[in-house]
Amino acid sequence: MPELPEVETIRRGLEKEIINKIISEVQVKTPILIKRPQVDEFIARLKNVTIVATNRRGKYIIIYFDTKEYLVIHLGMSGRLLYQPEKDIFLENSKDIEKHNHIFILFKDGSKIIYNDIRKFGKIWLLEEKEQLHRINSLGFEPLDPSFSIDALQKLLKNNNKNIKSFLMNQKNITGIGNIYANEILFQSGVHPCRKANSLKKDEIKRIYLNIRDILSKAINSGGTTMIDESYLDLNGNKGEYGKSLMVYGKKADICPVCGIPLEVIKIDNRSTFICTNCQK
DNA sequence: AAAGTAACCTGCCCGC
DNA sequence: TGCGGGCAGGTTACTT
Numbered sequence: 001m002p003e004l005p006e007v008e009t010i011r012r013g014l015e016k017e018i019i020n021k022i023i024s025e026v027q028v029k030t031p032i033l034i035k036r037p038q039v040d041e042f043i044a045r046l047k048n049v050t051i052v053a054t055n056r057r058g059k060y061i062i063i064y065f066d067t068k069e070y071l072v073i074h075l076g077m078s079g080r081l082l083y084q085p086e087k088d089i090f091l092e093n094s095k096d097i098e099k100h101n102h103i104f105i106l107f108k109d110g111s112k113i114i115y116n117d118i119r120k121f122g123k124i125w126l127l128e129e130k131e132q133l134h135r136i137n138s139l140g141f142e143p144l145d146p147s148f149s150i151d152a153l154q155k156l157l158k159n160n161n162k163n164i165k166s167f168l169m170n171q172k173n174i175t176g177i178g179n180i181y182a183n184e185i186l187f188q189s190g191v192h193p194c195r196k197a198n199s200l201k202k203d204e205i206k207r208i209y210l211n212i213r214d215i216l217s218k219a220i221n222s223g224g225t226t227m228i229d230e231s232y233l234d235l236n237g238n239k240g241e242y243g244k245s246l247m248v249y250g251k252k253a254d255i256c257p258v259c260g261i262p263l264e265v266i267k268i269d270n271r272s273t274f275i276c277t278n279c280q281k
Numbered sequence: 282a283a284a285g286t287a288a289c290c291t292g293c294c295c296g297c
Numbered sequence: 298t299g300c301g302g303g304c305a306g307g308t309t310a311c312t313t
Contacts, residue, residue, distance in 0.1 A: 001306030
């Protein structure tokens with residue numbers, strides 16, 4: 001589910017709501033989600049710590065504590081973080097939602113963060129200051145960071161013989177792009193997703209580069225993409241508005257918004273890929 | 282060694 | 298009405 005814009009929206013929510021809060025207690029209903037350390041230790045080490053900062057790397061959320069320890073959270077396909085300012089908030093469909101509440105982080109002021117995840121593909125680690133995760137160290141460029149330049153992209157592409165969509169979705173190249181935004185970036189760049197990365201011309205690379213930054217930025221500004229099923233919600237339970245700006249993703253049996261011919265759906269790496277064969281060459 | 286496939290889970294939608 | 302198949306924003310581990 002959540003790609004960079006959704007994860008960044010959630011991180012901003014955390015920055016706004018939980019900085020300086022003190023954890024009074026952590027409850028874990030689904031231990032399998034905690035990857036490190038063991039659950040008992042996880043709970044014990046989080047007691048009485050203060051939240052001092054948040055960060056994001058690709059699709060990973062990072063929460064730092066005054067103890068110098070830090071929490072790493074990946075939401076998988078259906079993970080959510082939900083903030084509740086106090087007890088007994090009324091939620092629509094609360095039974096369906098509550099069924100998938102797995103972890104509760106309670107704060108001394110009575111507010112809490114709930115980790116909710118229908119499919120349980122998410123993962124959480126609590127790490128010491130000197131501990132690092134290989135999976136984060138091996139991530140590629142942060143696409144909105146100044147270090148991600150057009151030259152950097154060009155170099156990566158030159159040495160890559162995969163198709164451009166697989167390239168964009170490989171987190172070791174650029175991190176944070178998933179299926180929605182890969183589709184949108186390639187459509188708006190006029191590049192067919194099956195094109196080999198090392199075959200792209202300079203003007204195509206430039207368009208892809210600009211669209212990566214433009215689309216991800218706009219999606220963040222819209223609070224991410226909530227599809228009809230509403231599986232993505234931000235920290236405060238709000239939907240993201242970028243779905244209204246999607247041009248091809250999810251538009252099965254629809255027409256190209258630019259030229260009007262029927263869109264096609266193909267599979268790349270077993271993921272649905274929406275294309276206009278007239279606009280994307 | 283690259284490329285394809287299965288696995289991890291739950292829920293929804295469709296066709297029969 | 299029910300059952301099976303396919304699908305879903307992700308990533309890793311195993312197989313050819």
